[in-house]
Amino acid sequence: MxxxxxxxxxxxxxxxxxxxxxxxxxxxxxxxxxxxxxxxxxxxxxxxxxxxxxxxxxxxxxxxxxxxxxxxxxxxxxxxxIAPTAVQVWLVEERHSATGTVHVLHRPNCAQPTGRSERVGLEDAAALLGHDDAVPCTVCRPDAGLRGLI
Structure with a gap:
């Protein structure tokens, strides 16, 4: 087996x-x-x-x-x-703290963003994850979804 x-x-x-x-x-x-x-x-x-x-x-x-x-x-x-049309845009949330600004990437249907967020396309979302000041949301896990689309 x-x-x-x-x-x-x-x-x-x-x-x-x-x-x-x-x-x-x-x-x-x-x-x-x-x-x-x-x-x-x-x-x-x-x-x-x-x-x-x-x-x-x-x-x-x-x-x-x-x-x-x-x-x-x-x-x-x-x-x-992921259905091909399920992810047309991704959300990038700016979170500010005493140590600086962090960009948090979310799936479009994630309920976690609480701050200012901007819609970005597939290529921009994938590129953002390569930046030092960007992290994927730990709840909606957009990094896992992007692996299946790129």
Missing amino acids: STARPLASVTLPDGQTVRAVVLDRRQEVDGSYWYTLELVLISKVDRFGQPRAEPQPVIWQAPYPVVQPIAGEDYSTVTVR
Whole structure:
């Protein structure tokens, strides 16, 4: 078997919960996250005219919060995709302190900016992260999103 993929807890419409394999995660245009999941079920397969019970993978998508992490699972290997139109602009917030000005880069739907912020495009956002006076927001993690777009 190849590298093990992490499991997540999924709440079904009737309230039951199952554990499913997380294949990837996608941020949609509205900022919501949808997970691609796999669950292996037993299904009837006809082999040479005889019915047999065999494992069959079911792949589907479900949103957060229907999908919840499981403590102890390592999700660092899960691919995070961003819808192409989900990030057209990024926010750069200026934070002033006694030691100087820091520019904090945020995703456009982040609720963390409290100071003056400016909208910038993809190239400017990526370039900003290379500057000494710029840091990514620790809540919305724009650096992770930029890696998937550049």
